[in-house]
Amino acid sequence: MDVGTGPILYSFRRCPYAIRARLALAVAGLQPGRELELREVSLQAKPPELLTASAKGTVPVLVHGDRVIDESLDVMRWALERHDPQGWLSGWSVAEAGAMEALIAENDGPFKQHLDRFKYASRFGGQRGNDGADAAELARQRIRHRAEALAVLGCWSRRLEPGGWLLGGRPSLADWALLPFVRQFRLADPEGFDAVPQLAPLQAWLARFLAGPELAAVLESPWAERCPWHSPSWLYHLALRQEWQAAKAAGTYCRSTRGQSLQEVGFIHLSTAHQLVATYGRFYADLNPAEVLLLVLDPVRLAEAGVTVRLEPAPGSGDLFPHLYGPLPLAAVLLAQPVVPPSQARTSLS
Numbered sequence: 001m002d003v004g005t006g007p008i009l010y011s012f013r014r015c016p017y018a019i020r021a022r023l024a025l026a027v028a029g030l031q032p033g034r035e036l037e038l039r040e041v042s043l044q045a046k047p048p049e050l051l052t053a054s055a056k057g058t059v060p061v062l063v064h065g066d067r068v069i070d071e072s073l074d075v076m077r078w079a080l081e082r083h084d085p086q087g088w089l090s091g092w093s094v095a096e097a098g099a100m101e102a103l104i105a106e107n108d109g110p111f112k113q114h115l116d117r118f119k120y121a122s123r124f125g126g127q128r129g130n131d132g133a134d135a136a137e138l139a140r141q142r143i144r145h146r147a148e149a150l151a152v153l154g155c156w157s158r159r160l161e162p163g164g165w166l167l168g169g170r171p172s173l174a175d176w177a178l179l180p181f182v183r184q185f186r187l188a189d190p191e192g193f194d195a196v197p198q199l200a201p202l203q204a205w206l207a208r209f210l211a212g213p214e215l216a217a218v219l220e221s222p223w224a225e226r227c228p229w230h231s232p233s234w235l236y237h238l239a240l241r242q243e244w245q246a247a248k249a250a251g252t253y254c255r256s257t258r259g260q261s262l263q264e265v266g267f268i269h270l271s272t273a274h275q276l277v278a279t280y281g282r283f284y285a286d287l288n289p290a291e292v293l294l295l296v297l298d299p300v301r302l303a304e305a306g307v308t309v310r311l312e313p314a315p316g317s318g319d320l321f322p323h324l325y326g327p328l329p330l331a332a333v334l335l336a337q338p339v340v341p342p343s344q345a346r347t348s349l350s
């Protein structure tokens with residue numbers, strides 16, 4: 001299978017749903033850059049390609065030919081149906097398969113609800129404010145959701161005792177599907193989690209996962225590029241951090257490229273996704289990468305703001321580059337993210 005014709009996975013490094021999908025794809029032997037194209041996205045600016053594939057806009061999404069799989073469990077099953085060398089899905093009795101389904105439903109339903117309301121209490125707190133009454137109510141809700149989540153974890157912990165895995169002596173789909181969420185629960189309050197004596201079997205189960213090669217593999221490159229994928233539907237501009245900050249304060253960005261203004265040049269230099277590596281290498285590679293930002297621009301918003309983009313030849317290059325005639329409308333900037341130099345990013349700037 002070639003990348004380009006093979007499956008594409010839209011993913012987000014930290015997302016527990018995406019982590020479990022990547023765990024299954026990895027065990028099935030589908031590696032990014034070889035059997036699969038990995039597109040790390042930003043949840044703040046989802047690329048049009050992802051939203052066209054699946055309008056609900058969640059990750060992970062796997063696209064293979066005409067097929068779109070936009071639920072993490074379905075991605076896991078799709079991968080394991082191709083190759084399940086460790087028997088995550090196969091070799092279980094009907095009753096065990098039923099128990100697996102029930103555990104996953106409990107995780108994705110009530111446990112995830114309590115986890116979110118414990119971890120992100122303020123997002124779910126309704127009316128927010130600085131007044132003490134609201135803060136006290138939020139704190140009470142947080143404690144309640146933690147207790148409810150711990151009750152679910154207690155049940156799972158008791159299941160682990162006979163063999164160390166949720167269904168006994170070997171890991172199943174349920175273990176791999178739940179582990180990223182229990183990891184997330186612990187991350188919200190590691191000391192608190194580690195201090196619950198009734199959870200000893202679950203703590204050991206999680207610790208083995210945290211120390212194991214499977215999780216490390218899918219949190220590292222190439223499985224988990226930190227830099228979002230560059231969409232061919234977007235345009236890009238490399239900016240100096242200081243100049244971008246000044247522009248935001250002033251409400252207008254008028255730099256053309258490094259050391260030159262819009263007024264001097266007549267347009268702002270932009271790049272397409274495939275031109276970024278070369279543009280960075282030619283003009284910014286000698287700078288501290290922390291001083292360079294990659295601005296992600298939405299051409300639709302540029303057009304709505306009434307500015308013109310023309311594709312024009314750049315001197316010394318056979319390529320046509322997008323040139324923006326007028327100040328950059330700040331509303332068209334979807335993201336301003338620290339640049340990741342190609343040497344650190346593998347595929348991320350290409």
Ligand SMILES: N[C@@H](CCC(=O)N[C@@H](CS)C(=O)NCC(=O)O)C(=O)O
Binds near residue numbers: 015058
């Ligand atoms: N049921 C979906 C849930 C996926 C999900 O909610 N992913 C989160 C990230 S962890 C997401 O994409 N949220 C959309 C957003 O934040 O805009 C699945 O299992 O794939």
